[in-house]
Amino acid sequence: MSAIPANSNVTILNKNEKKARELIGKLGLKQIPGIIRVAFRKKNNEIIAIEKPEVYRSAGGNYVVFGEPKVDDFTQKLAAAQQQAQDTGILPSASDVATKSPEDIQADMQAAAASGPVEEVEEEGEVDATGLSEADIDLVMQQTNTTKNKAVKALKDHNGDIVNAIMSLSK
Amino acid sequence: MSKPFDAETADNLEDIEKQFAVVAVEQAETYWNILTKVPGSKLRLTNIDDEIYDTFMLSFPEYENPDRLKTFSEEELKTKEAKEKWRKFCALFEKKVEDYNFGTLLRTDSNAEYGQDTTCFVVRIQFYAFEIARNRHKLNDWIVGHN
Numbered sequence: 001m002s003a004i005p006a007n008s009n010v011t012i013l014n015k016n017e018k019k020a021r022e023l024i025g026k027l028g029l030k031q032i033p034g035i036i037r038v039a040f041r042k043k044n045n046e047i048i049a050i051e052k053p054e055v056y057r058s059a060g061g062n063y064v065v066f067g068e069p070k071v072d073d074f075t076q077k078l079a080a081a082q083q084q085a086q087d088t089g090i091l092p093s094a095s096d097v098a099t100k101s102p103e104d105i106q107a108d109m110q111a112a113a114a115s116g117p118v119e120e121v122e123e124e125g126e127v128d129a130t131g132l133s134e135a136d137i138d139l140v141m142q143q144t145n146t147t148k149n150k151a152v153k154a155l156k157d158h159n160g161d162i163v164n165a166i167m168s169l170s171k
Numbered sequence: 172m173s174k175p176f177d178a179e180t181a182d183n184l185e186d187i188e189k190q191f192a193v194v195a196v197e198q199a200e201t202y203w204n205i206l207t208k209v210p211g212s213k214l215r216l217t218n219i220d221d222e223i224y225d226t227f228m229l230s231f232p233e234y235e236n237p238d239r240l241k242t243f244s245e246e247e248l249k250t251k252e253a254k255e256k257w258r259k260f261c262a263l264f265e266k267k268v269e270d271y272n273f274g275t276l277l278r279t280d281s282n283a284e285y286g287q288d289t290t291c292f293v294v295r296i297q298f299y300a301f302e303i304a305r306n307r308h309k310l311n312d313w314i315v316g317h318n
Contacts, residue, residue, distance in 0.1 A: 014177075016177050024187070026194060026273075028194065029190070058186050060186040064187075135213075136215065139209060143205065160215070160218035162214070164269060166201050170201070
């Protein structure tokens with residue numbers, strides 16, 4: 001177990017993780033937006049936290065979390081924060097530290113989840129369909145009831161693979 | 172979980188495994204739906220159908236015989252020699268075909284629908300090889316209008 005120490009700022013995106021991300025990305029897992037931190041607390045109160053994680057949920061209720069786990073030395077952080085607060089002359093009052101009840105936090109998360117990902121803005125005008133056959137585009141449009149632009153984009157994204165293009169649009 | 176995620180040593184989570192099966196079934200359904208609308212002989216699956224077909228015929232001349240394309244047995248793909256040949260075949264398309272190694276359902280009989288006994292599990296490039304060849308021999312054209 002070698003965790004990345006607190007306050008370090010390194011990005012490891014090794015080949016395996018990249019592969020795993022690609023594979024898992026294609027499984028149709030649902031990304032849960034609005035989660036800013038995933039923390040694992042170990043028996044000895046050591047906290048390993050992932051800041052700004054990407055969290056995906058499968059239909060069965062399992063979670064896949066991507067991100068950089070770091071040992072979160074809470075006491076150290078708190079001390080640093082207090083020091084800083086003292087330096088600037090504004091000590092946080094106790095109420096600032098815990099203004100949110102668990103219910104509030106849950107409500108916030110639900111609201112964030114409900115708002116969902118931002119709808120992709122439909123591009124204006126005709127998209128460039130060079131290299132694609134008209135018949136393929138029509139087929140994708142028929143099968144998925146989408147606009148020509150979306151069909152063209154899906155076909156391009158999937159290198160002209162019709163089955164994959166249709167699948168990506170019918171999710 | 173203090174280590175970065177390592178696909179090589181990660182456990183197989185049953186639920187995630189099932190998710191792969193879901194994708195395979197979706198792919199099969201989508202392909203079937205297309206075949207009910209468009210005759211296979213007019214269908215293009217990838218941008219490099221010709222290349223896949225030619226390489227398939229070159230590597231596996233036994234499948235020049237349409238009868239062998241029509242029906243095959245799962246065993247003939249999984250003998251030691253066949254596996255080795257297929258591995259080489261797969262490697263040729265590693266960079267060219269999206270999801271070339273994704274688990275995919277392939278009908279063992281082009282005269283049958285996807286069914287419990289008429290389907291086997293292959294990788295995507297094997298699916299392309301067989302289905303492109305079947306489509307060229309018009310073996311899938313009967314599916315149009317079929318539900």
